[in-house]
Amino acid sequence: MAEPVLSIHGVTKHFGAIRALTDVDFTLEKGEIHALCGENGAGKSTLMNVIAGVLQPSEGEIRVDGKAVRISSPAVAQTLGIGLVHQEIALCPDATVAENMFMAATNRRRTLFMNYRKLERDAQAVMNRLAAIDVRGKVANLPISSQQLVEIAKALTLDCRVLILDEPTAALTETEAQQLFSIIRDLKANGISIIYISHRMAEIFNLCDRVTVFRDGRYVCTDRIADVTPDDVVRRMVGREITQLYPNKLGPGEASTEAILEVGGMGDGTRFHDVRFALRKGEILGIGGLIGSGRTEIAEGICGLRSRTSGDIRLHGRLQEIRAYSDAVKAGIVYLSEDRKGSGVFLEMSIAQNISVLTLKALTNHAGLLNGRAEAALAQDFARRLAVRTSGVEAPVKSLSGGNQQKVAIAKQLAVEPKVILMDEPTRGIDVGAKAEIHRLLRELARSGIGIVVISSEMPELLGLCDRVLVVREGRIAGELGAEDMTEEAVIRLASGIGTARAADHAA
Ligand SMILES: Nc1ncnc2c1ncn2[C@@H]1O[C@H](COP(=O)(O)OP(=O)(O)OP(=O)(O)O)[C@@H](O)[C@H]1O
């Protein structure tokens, strides 16, 4: 058999006292798509950063084409033909898409005269394979899904033999993800080897040839996809059986008619129009739709992050004056942003500080002194309930794995003890086990009378978790699906506008 393109032998990585990886092995064959699975904090991204020269291993050996190599920097990785699409988006917001895409390549082949037109033309050609994004636009103006596509396009401009994709679809919709999969299959057909990290089992089983599982920073096993089931993989990841992925929904008679939140005729003149809906007591209300359809803008409109030109918001029947986000928090409406890094958590601050930041008033005494012990206790309680994997709540959020950072973002909102939580892609990047835990917690909160609205691009989550789904298209609510008519097809039809004429006929 041919030498593997890449092989890892006995790699260990410490961060101070934390052992992220212990004696792991991994082999990548030429032209295969190899999935790497594991819970949040299992060490997946750490190993990828070691392979891509971002981190140095504490011990162990890396071989490329059978030869031991030292990947001392990302530039060395690049010359070895290794490209990494990071889990976290790290673009230069003030530069254009084209500039971002070719930053790495131009750094390598620096010339005095840069042909800017050609750069843009080349960038656009690569970008067009993924999506219709104008490469002359500034990255700062793009929604998070497009930014993720730019990260991927950037890696495609490199001439790599090994391409690592660390949760590339976390911020993509179904359609965009499908587009990416066809590109990945093309790359494979051209002999490129791919390491694919994802928490979505369906993707892994559609796309990959083999799967390796890590648990607690250790290698567990590698199998051909054809020889295992998603349940097998999940069991090996978490070390136990997960029997129920989604909590029970409301039963037929359980739906209340009492409204917690009512939105009436809300519009901002541009991105959303005449949005009206009621969130009922006890239910989990889903909001589906394509990326860019206006779901996020609607949530921002409700909680004062975006100005409205019309509409009113009632909480338990009482009209609310919400002009800024602080008004919303005061009223008891909080918003979990889809952009964790941009507005979800403060990376440099500790876990405890992040969780308490919206509740500082309650933790401060009359003289304005912060009760540090209460802050720590609050944080510890949430860290435990959400199973945040950390050495302690004093650790900075940036030291957590991606999925664990997301848990902190959720805890920060829950700590306010809100009346309504609007969650935008709440379980992005969260592993199967922790996701089931978070869904159960949301169900509990809903049952206790807290209003839960979940915006999700992940179809199984939308259908599995929510009691009712509103589908948004072009800034308007295109339709509502209840327990009986809630199917993937129905959501897609409403989201894309296909078949609505018939639905209208039906109604008439
Ligand atoms: N810079 C750092 N300092 C301290 N600890 C770190 C650092 N980077 C990672 N860790 C720790 O190493 C462990 C592995 O993290 P890693 O990011 O590799 O997990 P992961 O498998 O990618 O998880 P996820 O699915 O959440 O992305 C975690 O416990 C994390 O807290």
Ligand SMILES: [Mg+2]
């Ligand atoms: Mg990771």
